[in-house]
Amino acid sequence: MFESLSDKLSGIFDKLTRRGALSEADVNEALREIRRALLEADVALDVVRSFTDKVRDRAVGAGVIKSVTPGQMVVKIVNDVLIETLGEDAEPIDLVAAPPLAIMMVGLQGAGKTTTTAKIAKRLKERHGKRTLMASLDVKRPAAQEQLAVLGRQVEVDTLPIVPGQTPVQIAKRAMEAARLQGYDVVLLDTAGRTHIDEPLMAEMAEIKTSSKPHEILLVADALTGQDAVNLAQNFDERVGLTGIVLTRMDGDGRGGAALSMRYVTGKPIKLIGVGEKMDALDEFSPTRIANRILGMGDIVALVEKA
């Protein structure tokens, strides 16, 4: 579907014989195709709208260099605005705080919180030499705490012993206390999945935050998410104040438009991406890579950059 964006744009611009500057009419026609491409990539409609406005402002009147077509030029501009919006530089997890530093993981059901928690723990241990404790606050999903314990053994990171009957807030407090007493640097709090309109669970999440004062609160979200990305990111951010986003399942063949939507509505950086189920399948976020995916046009961008 997407692969044809380039063809469509060339089609539109082939009609133009002159080079010179792009006119508003040219750009508007191109933007219709770009809008469609972004929607097919699951970028949220309102984000598409303000995004294309930005592109229009930038593109109208822009000079077209000799060696590229006007279509290619517009794609390059779209790509630039995409990267700007996604955040140009990778922002790592911030580890500058007095130990024990808490990192809280939140998100919808099945987004990949527990898996990502263990992946981050492994990374903190191996790359930063941090003594890390993981705690599962999920008292709801069957075998959720056991899942984190198994992963802890796999990556050789300690997990808080399971005490049946405790509430998530109690577990969070116990984790922080254990970390203080036993000299851990970082505590990773894996919370239960929740829909962002489930009021009791959203209130519980805010309470966990109050009691453990996390230094980072990461929204774990599926890269395959559709239009709902804006609502969920906004609601989680409003309730707990996110410090960053982790996008999982980037190993899928989704276009990843949710990345743009969530970054756009929250302004919070995408800190890491999950690229598989294995414990080392965690990468730094690269705006260029995601921009290429959303647009499916890495080649053209490279071409224009060389010209």
Place this chain on the structure above:
Amino acid sequence: SRTSQAITQGVADVFTKRKLDALTLEELEDVLLRADLGVGAATRITEAVGKARYERDIEPEEVREILAREVERVLAPVAEELVVDDSKTPFIILVVGVNGSGKTTTIAKLTAKWTGEGKTVVLAAGDTFRAAAVEQLKVWGARLGAEVVSGAEGADPAALAFDAIKCAKEQGADILLMDTAGRLQNRAELMAELEKIVRVMKKADAEAPHAVLLVLDATVGQNALQQVDVFERVAGVTGLVMTKLDGTARGGILVAIAETYGLPIHFIGVGESADDLEPFAARDFARAIAGLEETSEAES
């Protein structure tokens, strides 16, 4: 349902007594796009609504009715009950889907439904990969009174499927539900593994699996189309279940899926408990997308 809430708002804003002109139709298309119908399906439905050429002023309520009717027209043919053929003992159901879509929970919900009807259900813990996936299914099995056939972690799921079918047959169980590990459809080696599971199931019972359910997460966007495409080819999907419709995602991609693949849609998941499963009802779903259900609730 909550599915409709934002949409209701959208429709009301757009259609405060206006002619159904081009601009209005474009705004109607936006409403559908926000529900994840995708550009293609949203455009087709908007065109269908526009065809009727209404020259007089039209109430928002009426637009919603027209919209709901068009969406329902697409969904009605695929709203099909999952029929468990009693002559097959056991009736073997394979459950597949991408990671975290809700396969294991849906199996628990189906188990609750059928044991409630007095059927004996055996579960096969075919996710031998994910940490504590077997334990998760065992907890559900114990809660719901269904036996769970499991192997060691890392065991071959195809071999487990074979054993589970034999075991369920020996016990004279009515239904066997086989869980599988989540897999993204673009992972060739994992899809090959799934193909093998189906192949080996046929060695234990030539007609197995009698049903293959693909579990789709309502929050997923356009990628759901690829999921259906590949899982259907590899595993011979016979029907769909859509989970997590208790959130704000509207699951509109089902409209595009119905148009393209025509696969039956059997159930929707509306929560995390064993009884949070409902039959898929085209009319309700369509009316929710059009923002009608909410209105009648508010009025009553």
